[in-house]
Amino acid sequence: MGGVAWTEEEDHLLKKCIQQYGEGKWHRVPLLAGLNRCRKSCRLRWLNYLRPNIKRGNFAEEEVEMIIKLHKLLGNRWSLIAGRLPGRTANDVKNYWNCHLSKRLNALEAEDKPVSRDVQVIRPQARNIGSSSVKRRGEGESPTEKAVQQESSMSSLTFDADGHNQVVESQEDNIYACLDQQGIVNELSMDFQLEGFEEIMNGEGSGSQWDWGDLLLDMDLYK
DNA sequence: AACTTATCCAACCGCCGCTAC
DNA sequence: AGTAGCGGCGGTTGGATAAGT
Numbered sequence: 001m002g003g004v005a006w007t008e009e010e011d012h013l014l015k016k017c018i019q020q021y022g023e024g025k026w027h028r029v030p031l032l033a034g035l036n037r038c039r040k041s042c043r044l045r046w047l048n049y050l051r052p053n054i055k056r057g058n059f060a061e062e063e064v065e066m067i068i069k070l071h072k073l074l075g076n077r078w079s080l081i082a083g084r085l086p087g088r089t090a091n092d093v094k095n096y097w098n099c100h101l102s103k104r105l106n107a108l109e110a111e112d113k114p115v116s117r118d119v120q121v122i123r124p125q126a127r128n129i130g131s132s133s134v135k136r137r138g139e140g141e142s143p144t145e146k147a148v149q150q151e152s153s154m155s156s157l158t159f160d161a162d163g164h165n166q167v168v169e170s171q172e173d174n175i176y177a178c179l180d181q182q183g184i185v186n187e188l189s190m191d192f193q194l195e196g197f198e199e200i201m202n203g204e205g206s207g208s209q210w211d212w213g214d215l216l217l218d219m220d221l222y223k
Numbered sequence: 224a225a226c227t228t229a230t231c232c233a234a235c236c237g238c239c240g241c242t243a244c
Numbered sequence: 245a246g247t248a249g250c251g252g253c254g255g256t257t258g259g260a261t262a263a264g265t
Contacts, residue, residue: 003234027250044234079253094254095232
């Protein structure tokens with residue numbers, strides 16, 4: 001491996017620690033769990049291997065298509081892409097891309113069907129939803145992003161106990177109208193297989209895998 | 224059977240943005 | 245305003261294993 005492999009005992013200790021203290025505070029995890037690992041190793045091991053509901057094994061055809069589609073839109077934003085593939089980790093997606101898809105696309109390009117490199121990668125805007133580091137590494141600010149920022153500044157978002165973003169009720173209508181105006185609603189539910197879309201539309205989205213933050217992101221992607 | 228090469232993927236590294244002080 | 249500490253991310257490495265010769 002590219003490092004020292006985790007033992008079963010270490011896995012057990014880490015799992016126990018997360019169950020007891022919860023995720024986050026990774027700097028304390030090595031101490032609390034009694035592990036001779038750095039915070040990053042613990043976090044990675046949990047996120048990529050020990051976390052519940054991680055899907056292993058081959059990628060389904062639909063998943064592959066989704067990866068290709070999202071990569072076209074997002075570039076190498078593996079965590080965002082993985083976020084749209086339930087049970088898959090960013091590392092999995094990245095590895096799969098590097099091992100399979102990049103070669104496949106290169107082969108296609110080498111043949112008589114050049115793959116257009118003239119795709120404008122849309123960078124999701126760092127707004128006050130979910131992860132604070134959506135916008136990273138001095139990426140440029142496109143007109144799309146500016147528009148999104150403006151729109152974002154009008155939509156104050158709140159967070160539930162789990163840190164998931166939610167739009168306050170009074171703004172849901174505005175956002176839905178905005179989505180609807182652009183004809184995105186139908187595309188989203190169809191093209192992105194938006195689970196729980198009805199629930200969200202009915203204002204019951206908080207328990208769903210998808211919430212308004214996801215919708216906003218998807219809206220960005222379709223602009 | 225022995226050796227070489229290719230592939231896969233878990234783990235590590237370095238950097239970035241955010242936050243608290 | 246400056247900075248240290250943290251969580252998080254994408255890129256890279258390298259060991260294990262499969263496939264080929």
